[in-house]
Amino acid sequence: MKRVFLIVLDSFGVGEMKDSAEYGDAGSNTLRAVASNKYFNTPNMAKLGLFHLDGLDDMKKENNLLGSYARMAEASKGKDTTIGHWEIAGIISESPLPTFPDGFPQELLDELSKRTGRGILCNKPYSGTEVIKDFGEEHVKTGDLIVYTSADSVLQIAAHEAVVPIEELYRYCDIAREICQGPWGVGRIIARPFEGEAPNFKRTSRRHDYSLVPPKATMLDAIKESQKEVLAVGKIFDIFAGAGITDSVRTANNAEGIERTIDYMKKDFEGLCFTNLVDFDMVYGHRNDVEGYAKALTYFDEQMPRIVELLKEDDILILTADHGCDPSTESTDHSREHTPCLIYGNKIKEGVNLGTRDTFADIAATILEYLDVKGDVAGKSFLGDILR
Structure with missing residues (x-):
């Protein structure tokens, strides 16, 4: 019985993209901003390859890695929650969603x-x-x-x-x-x-x-149509307007999001559990609170052993993000950044560097291949590179 636990650390970017300047985000790097804070301590994510990601050559490395890892580039035009999550689920948005810098008509x-x-x-x-x-x-x-x-x-x-x-x-x-x-x-x-x-x-x-309802079917729809479960934690249900979701629970904060994910882990199901932990973005990133962001990442990392302990033989854990929100810049808005993809499980090879991927949608393609589900999503699966 195969299960995938996909956790989005909302806004946890790991460095600017080639086009970040076009979005006013040149030099943004959410990870570097918080890693310099004295309250930042993430040894468990480090063991999955966090500091081995492309573009982080000067950061301290972990010698004995337990997982595989990649730096993800966003192919869609945008840097918002909706487009980021849609791309993780297999949709590349060619045009940005409308914004209203002068207010609404x-x-x-x-x-x-x-x-x-x-x-x-x-x-x-x-x-x-x-x-x-x-x-x-x-x-x-x-x-x-x-x-x-x-x-x-x-x-x-x-x-x-x-x-x-x-x-x-x-x-x-x-x-x-x-x-x-x-x-x-x-x-x-x-x-x-x-x-x-x-x-x-x-x-x-x-x-x-x-x-908005996604403009086309996502990996969520494909998994649901294959008679497998799609369990949503946090604002995932809202982001996809309920499309492709079989069960969901809303949460008030990161702590509750972690607990509800653990609750799902204790249940028998086949398919995907998709979690969003929003506090990184909503409570700390948008408020330029470097210390709070660092503490929140440390808290999540402290909870990771509880999550890992509940993984079964065929389970895979994937940690990623939907965009950046560098709390050290003058801007209080999202930043266009690469995101991490940290992968762990009994069947996952250790220390495989997948480099920089062209699109977040590679995650969707990989999950569908692992679950033996056919779906029309963008992206290229990296399952063959990381599966034992």
């Missing part, structure tokens, strides 16, 4: 206001923590929705849970998702609930993402 806002019965505040690119500081009081007084975006393809709606009950906010986001199609088709609509009193408003853990 008035026609879009008018339709959203008409259908929700509420006014609109902000309509600018904004930091999620700053926007509730600057517009939270007015929102509480008026009931108007705080609508904002970022450098990514997102429309975010922030509302105080005492003003807009959480289920009502979710309904508004459903409406926004219906409106945001075609040229307005942002990758994600994000519910951003918050609580507390001014000036100490605080975002809650009840965030919810509403993604």
